[in-house]
Amino acid sequence: MNEFFTFFVLSLFVVMSPGIDTALITKRTISDGRKDGYKMALGITTGSLVHTFAAAFGLSAILMQSAVAFEIVKYVGAIYLIYLGLSSFISRKKNKESRIEKENNFELKKSAFKQGLFSNVLNPKVAMFFLTFLPQFVKAGENTAQPLIIMGVIYTLLSISWFFVYVFFINYLREWLLSPNVQRIMDKATGLVLVGFGLKLSLDKQH
Numbered sequence: 196m197n198e199f200f201t202f203f204v205l206s207l208f209v210v211m212s213p214g215i216d217t218a219l220i221t222k223r224t225i226s227d228g229r230k231d232g233y234k235m236a237l238g239i240t241t242g243s244l245v246h247t248f249a250a251a252f253g254l255s256a257i258l259m260q261s262a263v264a265f266e267i268v269k270y271v272g273a274i275y276l277i278y279l280g281l282s283s284f285i286s287r288k289k290n291k292e293s294r295i296e297k298e299n300n301f302e303l304k305k306s307a308f309k310q311g312l313f314s315n316v317l318n319p320k321v322a323m324f325f326l327t328f329l330p331q332f333v334k335a336g337e338n339t340a341q342p343l344i345i346m347g348v349i350y351t352l353l354s355i356s357w358f359f360v361y362v363f364f365i366n367y368l369r370e371w372l373l374s375p376n377v378q379r380i381m382d383k384a385t386g387l388v389l390v391g392f393g394l395k396l397s398l399d400k401q402h
Contacts, residue, residue, distance in 0.1 A: 201392075202332045206350050208388045209328075210357050219314060220358055223307055224365050231307040232365065236358035238311025240351050245316050246325040247347025251340045253326075271327055273393045280389030 216239050224232030315321055325347065333342045371377060 198332050202346060203349070203353075205388060205392055206353050208384070210350070210353050213382060215318070216311075216315070216354075216358075217361070219311065220362060221365065223310070224362050227307065229362055229365075232362035233359060234307035235311040236355060236362060238308040238313075239315045240355040240358065241308075242312050242315025242318075242321070243325075243351045243354055244347065246322055247329070247344060247351065249322070250325040250329055251343035251347065273331070277390050277393035280386040280391075280393060282386070 220232055220235050220239070223235045329343050329346050329350075330339070332346060333339045
C-alpha cells in the first residue's frame with residue numbers, strides 16, 4: 196500500500212509538471228478551441244496506454260526470468276529519475292519550442308487526436324520513462340505484467356483527468372499557468388521530488 200501511495204503521488208507530480216504534452220495541448224486549445232484540446236489530450240493519453248502495454252509485456256518476460264536483469268532495470272530507473280529531476284532545473288524553453296514547431300509542421304495537424312497520439316507514441320523519452328518508472332513499484336518474481344498494466348492505466352487516468360481540467364480552465368487560468376514563474380516553480384518542485392525519489396531508490400538497493 197505504501198508503494199502504491201508513493202507511485203500515486205509521484206505520478207501526480209509528473210503528470211502536472213509542464214512539458215511538451217502540456218505545451219502542445221495549450222497551443223492547440225488556444226488556436227482551435229477546447230474541443231480540439233480535449234481530442235489532443237485523448238490522443239496523448241492513448242499513447243501512454245500504448246507505452247504501458249509495450250513496457251508490461253516486453254519487460255515482464257525479461258524480469259520474470261532474471262533477478263539480475265530486474266535489479267539492473269531498477270538501478271537504471273533510479274538513475275533516469277534523478278536525470279529527469281535534474282533536467283527540470285534546466286531551461287527547456289528552446290527544446291519545447293523546437294519540438295512544437297516540428298509537431299505543427301506534421302501532416303496530421305488536421306486531426307488533434309492523431310497529432311497527440313503520434314507525438315506521444317513516437318517520443319523515445321516517453322518510452323524510456325515507462326520502461327524505467329513503472330518497474331520501480333513491482334517486486335522480483337511476481338507476475339509483473341498485471342501490476343505494470345494497472346499502474347499504467349492509473350497513470351493514464353491521472354493524465355487525462357489533469358489534461359481535461361487544464362483544457363477546461365485554460366481560458367481563465369492561461370496567463371497564470373503559462374507564466375514563467377509558475378512553470379519554473381512546478382519544474383523545480385517536480386525536479387526535487389524525482390531526484391529525491393531516485394536517490395532513495397538507489398540507496399535502498401544498496402542494503
